Amino acid sequence: MxxxxxxxxxxxxxxxxxxxxxxxxxxxxxxxxxxxxxxxxxxxxxxxxxxxxxxxRVSQYLIRHVAYHEESCSPEDRLFQIVAFRTFSKIETWRTLRQLLGHYPTLDDLASGAFTEALNQTKQLNGGLYTGAFILCATNAYGQSAKHLNHVELFRHMFLHDDLAGQLLRATSLKEVYVLLHGYPLMGDFMSYQTSIDLNYSSLLDFSENEFTQAGPGSLRGIKxxxxxxxxxxxxxxxxxxxxxxxxxxxxxxxxxxxxxxxxxxxxxxxxxxxxxxxxxxxxxxxxxxxxxxxxxxxxxxxxxxxxxxxxxxxxxxxxxxxxxxxxxxxxxxxxxx
Incomplete structure (x- = not known):
C-alpha cells in the first residue's frame, strides 16, 4: 500500500x-x-x-475566439490555431495577426509564408509577440536567429511535415496528446501540458482533465x-x-x-x-x-x-x-x- x-x-x-x-x-x-x-x-x-x-482572461479568449470561433476552417487549421495562440499567449498578437491576414491563420498561410510575414509585421507594430506568463524554451532549435522564427519552423515541422493535427485527432488519451507535443523541440514539460489542456477545450478532443497532469515549477514549490x-x-x-x-x-x-x-x-x-x-x-x-x-x-x-x-x-x-x-x-x- x-x-x-x-x-x-x-x-x-x-x-x-x-x-x-x-x-x-x-x-x-x-x-x-x-x-x-x-x-x-x-x-x-x-x-x-x-x-x-x-x-x-487569456484562456477565456482562447476558448471563445480560437477553440470555438465561428469562421469556417478545417479541424486541422483549428488545432494549428490553438497551438499557435498558446505559444504566444498574447491576445494583442492574435488580434493583429488576424487583422493583417484578414482571417484566422490557416495551414495554407503557414505553407505559403503569409503567416511568417504577418508575424514579422505584428512584431514591428506591437513591439513584442510573447506574454511573460510562461517561460518558453528560447534556443535556436531550427537555426533561426529570432525566437518567433524558430517557432514558425516548429509549426511547420509539426503541422506540414509530420501532420501533427491528424495524429492529435486520432489520439486516444490526454497523455497521448501530451506525448505527441512533448516530442518536439521547444516543447518542454509544462508547455506541452498547458497546450494539451487548450487543445482539449475544443470540440475536437474530449478527454478527462483528471486523466493526466504535469506539475509546473510553481506547482512544485507549492507542493513542497x-x-x-x-x-x-x-x-x-x-x-x-x-x-x-x-x-x-x-x-x-x-x-x-x-x-x-x-x-x-x-x-x-x-x-x-x-x-x-x-x-x-x-x-x-x-x-x-x-x-x-x-x-x-x-x-x-x-x-x-x-x-x-x-x-x-x-x-x-x-x-x-x-x-x-x-x-x-x-x-x-x-x-x-x-
Missing part, C-alpha cells in the same frame, strides 16, 4: 482556504458587486490567477510548502490526490466552495492552485522560505468588460450571468477578474 503524503500543519489548510476565498472573490466580481471583493489583505494587494484556469513528505506519491500523484479530497477538505474546514457553477476542481486547477498557494505563502508565511521570496505583481482595478464563456461540453454556460463582467483586467494581463 502506498504511503500517503504528510500535510504540513497550517500550510496545507491554506491551500483550501485560498481556493475558497479566491473563488468567492471571483464570484462577487462576476456578480458585479462593488470592490473590494475580499477582506483578505493579501488578495486585495497582490495579483493572483483564478482558481479555475479556464476563467483566466504544503507537505513535509510526499510518501510514495509523485508530485502528479499529489495533484490528483487533492482532486479526490476536495469535497472532504472543504467540509472539514467549513469553507464554502461551489465550484465553477457546479464544476469541481480538476487536475489542471489543483496544479495551478499549488502555484498560487506558493505565491500566497510568500506574504502569509514568509518564514517558509523558497526560491522566490516576494510576489511581483500587485493588483490594480481595470475596466475592460468581458463576457464569460466555457467549453460547451462542460454544460456550465447556461448558468452564467447575462452580459459582460465589468471591471475585469485588460487583455495584456494574464489574470481574468483579479
Amino acid at each position: 502506498k504511503r500517503s503524503p504528510t500535510p504540513r500543519p497550517g500550510i496545507y489548510d491554506l491551500y483550501w482556504y485560498f481556493a475558497s476565498e479566491r473563488q468567492a472573490a471571483f464570484e462577487r466580481r462576476v456578480a458585479n458587486q462593488a470592490a473590494p471583493w475580499t477582506e483578505d489583505p493579501i488578495l486585495q494587494e497582490y495579483k493572483f490567477c483564478n482558481v479555475y484556469r479556464a476563467a483566466d 510548502k504544503c507537505f513535509t513528505d510526499l510518501g510514495d506519491y509523485s508530485p502528479e500523484d499529489v495533484i490528483l490526490w487533492m482532486v479526490d479530497r476536495q469535497g472532504d477538505e472543504f467540509e472539514r474546514l467549513g469553507l464554502p466552495f461551489g465550484g465553477l457553477w457546479g464544476r469541481p476542481l480538476h487536475a489542471i486547477d489543483c496544479q495551478g492552485l499549488f502555484c498560487e498557494t506558493d505565491k500566497y505563502c510568500r506574504e502569509a508565511v514568509p518564514e517558509l522560505a523558497s526560491a522566490r521570496k516576494r510576489i511581483k505583481a500587485r493588483f490594480s482595478v481595470a475596466h475592460e468588460p468581458m463576457t464569460l464563456f466555457f467549453p460547451p461540453k462542460w454544460n456550465v454556460n447556461a448558468a452564467l450571468p447575462d452580459g459582460p463582467v465589468l471591471g475585469s483586467a485588460p487583455a495584456s494581463m494574464q489574470t481574468t477578474l483579479f
